[in-house]
Amino acid sequence: MVILGHTIAFFKNSDKLLERGLDYTGRTHEVFAIQLLGKRLYIITSPTDVAAAYRDNIALKFDGHLNELLENFGFGADAIKRAWHKPEPGDWCYIPNNPVNPQQMNFIHLTEDIYKKQLLPGENMDDMCRGFLGALHQSLQWGQLGHCTTSVQGPRRRISLYSLCRVAMVDAATRSMFGSHLHDIEPRIVDYMLGFNDFAWMVFFRYPNIFGSPVTEPRKKIMDALKTFIQLPEDQRSEQSWSIKNIISAQEIVGIDMEARASVILMIFWAANSNEYNISFWVMAYLLYDDDIKELVRQETEAAWKSGKLDIKFLCANCPNMEAIFNEALRLNGGAMVSRVVLERTTIGGKDLLPGSSILIPSRQLHTNEDVWGSNVREFEAARFLKKKSLARHSSFRPFGGGSTYCPGRVLAKEEVYGFVAILLHRYDMKLADDPSHGGRKSPFPRLNDTTPALGITGPLKNMDVVVEMTNMLG
Numbered sequence: 131m132v133i134l135g136h137t138i139a140f141f142k143n144s145d146k147l148l149e150r151g152l153d154y155t156g157r158t159h160e161v162f163a164i165q166l167l168g169k170r171l172y173i174i175t176s177p178t179d180v181a182a183a184y185r186d187n188i189a190l191k192f193d194g195h196l197n198e199l200l201e202n203f204g205f206g207a208d209a210i211k212r213a214w215h216k217p218e219p220g221d222w223c224y225i226p227n228n229p230v231n232p233q234q235m236n237f238i239h240l241t242e243d244i245y246k247k248q249l250l251p252g253e254n255m256d257d258m259c260r261g262f263l264g265a266l267h268q269s270l271q272w273g274q275l276g277h278c279t280t281s282v283q284g285p286r287r288r289i290s291l292y293s294l295c296r297v298a299m300v301d302a303a304t305r306s307m308f309g310s311h312l313h314d315i316e317p318r319i320v321d322y323m324l325g326f327n328d329f330a331w332m333v334f335f336r337y338p339n340i341f342g343s344p345v346t347e348p349r350k351k352i353m354d355a356l357k358t359f360i361q362l363p364e365d366q367r368s369e370q371s372w373s374i375k376n377i378i379s380a381q382e383i384v385g386i387d388m389e390a391r392a393s394v395i396l397m398i399f400w401a402a403n404s405n406e407y408n409i410s411f412w413v414m415a416y417l418l419y420d421d422d423i424k425e426l427v428r429q430e431t432e433a434a435w436k437s438g439k440l441d442i443k444f445l446c447a448n449c450p451n452m453e454a455i456f457n458e459a460l461r462l463n464g465g466a467m468v469s470r471v472v473l474e475r476t477t478i479g480g481k482d483l484l485p486g487s488s489i490l491i492p493s494r495q496l497h498t499n500e501d502v503w504g505s506n507v508r509e510f511e512a513a514r515f516l517k518k519k520s521l522a523r524h525s526s527f528r529p530f531g532g533g534s535t536y537c538p539g540r541v542l543a544k545e546e547v548y549g550f551v552a553i554l555l556h557r558y559d560m561k562l563a564d565d566p567s568h569g570g571r572k573s574p575f576p577r578l579n580d581t582t583p584a585l586g587i588t589g590p591l592k593n594m595d596v597v598v599e600m601t602n603m604l605g
C-alpha cells in the first residue's frame with residue numbers, strides 16, 4: 131500500500147491529489163492511503179470496494195465520524211455525553227410513553243429517525259415540498275428577480291443564473307423548514323447560509339484556523355438566529371416543519387446546552403441547502419447551452435401543468451429526458467466525499483484497514499471511472515442515462531452517498547429541482563445572452579470548481595457564471 135500526498139496538497143486541490151493517487155496505483159482503483167492532518171485516510175474507489183465499504187456497518191461506522199462532526203459544529207463534552215445516552219427508567223431524560231421518543235432512543239439516533247420520517251416519501255415530505263414550491267412560486271415572479279438582474283429592457287431582463295439559483299433555492303429551503311420565522315429574526319439568513327456553505331468544508335475537514343476563517347462570521351450569524359428561534363414559545367413557531375418542532379422538543383428533554391441545540395439544527399439546515407442550488411445551476415446551464423434539449427425538457431415539463439397548477443408527482447414520473455440530464459449533472463458535478471472511521475481491523479479490496487484511521491469514498495473518482503463510464507467520462511452526454519437505465523443504480527454512481535447515511539432527502543431533492551426547472555421554463559423564455567466580454571458571442575460553458583475539498587455538488591469556478599436573457603411569457 132502506498133502512503134501518498136499530504137494535507138497542503140489536499141486543501142489546495144483535493145481532486146488533483148486523488149487523481150495522482152489513482153495514477154500512482156496504475157489506475158487499477160485499488161485502495162490507497164493519504165495522510166491528512168496527521169491521520170491516515172484510505173481512499174476507496176472501485177465499485178466492488180465501495181459496495182463492500184457501505185455494507186460494513188460494524189467495522190466502518192458513521193457514529194465514530196459523527197462525534198468528530200458534532201465537535202466541529204459546536205458540541206462540548208457534556209452535550210456529546212447526553213446526546214448518546216439511552217434513556218432508562220429513573221434517568222433525568224426518561225419520560226414513560228414519551229410521545230416525542232416512544233422507542234426511548236438516544237438523542238442522536240432519535241434525531242436521525244425524525245429527519246428520516248420528515249424527508250422520506252410520505253405526508254411529511256409532501257408538506258415540506260409544498261412549502262418549498264410555494265416559496266419558489268413567489269420568489270420566481272418577474273417582479274422579484276431584482277437580486278440577480280444586471281439590466282432590464284422592456285419585457286426582457288439579463289440575469290446571473292448562479293445568483294438566481296443560489297438565492298431562490300436557499301430561500302425556499304429555509305421557508306420549508308422554518309416558515310417565515312427565521313427570515314423575521316434574521317433578514318439576511320439566506321446570505322449567511324450561502325456564505326457558510328461556500329466555506330463549510332473548512333468545518334468538516336478541521337481546516338486550521340490560522341488567519342481567522344471566512345466561515346466564522348456567517349456561522350455565528352446563523353447560530354444566533356437559530357438560538358433566538360429555538361427559544362421562541364411554540365405558538366410563535368407555528369410555521370415550523372414537523373421535524374424541527376420534534377427535534378426542539380427532544381433537545382429540551384435531553385437537556386443539551388443552547389450551543390449544541392443550535393448546532394444540530396444548523397447541521398440539518400445546512401444539509402438541506404448544500405447541494406440544491408448547485409445542481410439546479412448545472413441542470414439549467416446544460417439546457418441553456420443546447421436549444422434542442424431545452425425544448426425537449428420544456429415540452430416534458432409543460433405537460434405537468436394542469437389548469438395553471440404544477441402537478442409535482444406527475445412531473446417527476448414523466449420526464450425521462452429531464453431525469454437523464456439530472457443524473458448526468460449529478461454524475462459530473464457530484465463531489466461528495468463520504469467518510470467513515472475504522473473502528474475494528476477489517477479488509478476491503480484485499481487491503482487491511484487499521485483501527486484509528488478513516489476511509490474516504492470520493493464520488494468524483496467513482497463518477498469518472500473509465501471502466502464504468504467509458505472514454506468520454508469528462509463530457510456531458512444528455513442521453514447517457516437514457517441509453518443505459520441501469521447506470522442510475524450502479525455502485526459507481528453515488529451522488530447521494532450510501533449505507534447508513536444514504537441521503538434521506540434524495541426524493542425530495544428531485545421534486546424540488548424539477549419543480550424549479552418547470553416553473554422557470556413555464557414562465558419565461560430563457561436563452562444565453564451575448565457576452566460583450568467575449569466579443570458579443572456566448573460565454574464558454576462554465577468550469578466546475580474543483581479547487582477546494584467538496585462535500586456534495588460543486589459550483590462553477592469563481593467568475594464563471596451563465597448570463598441569461600429572460601422574457602416574461604405570462605405577461
Ligand code: HEM
Nearest residue numbers: 401402405406409466468469529530531535537538539543
Ligand atoms: C441534489 C441534492 C442532494 C444531494 C446531492 C445530497 C447528497 C447527500 C450525501 C452524499 C449525503 C451523505 C453524506 C455522508 O454520508 O457523509 C447526504 C446526507 C444527508 N442529506 Fe442529502 N443531498 C441532497 C439533498 C438533500 C436535501 C434536499 C435534504 C433535506 C431537505 C438532505 C438532507 C440530508 C441529510 C439530513 C443527510 C444526513 C443523513 C445521515 O447522516 O443520516 N439532502 N446527502
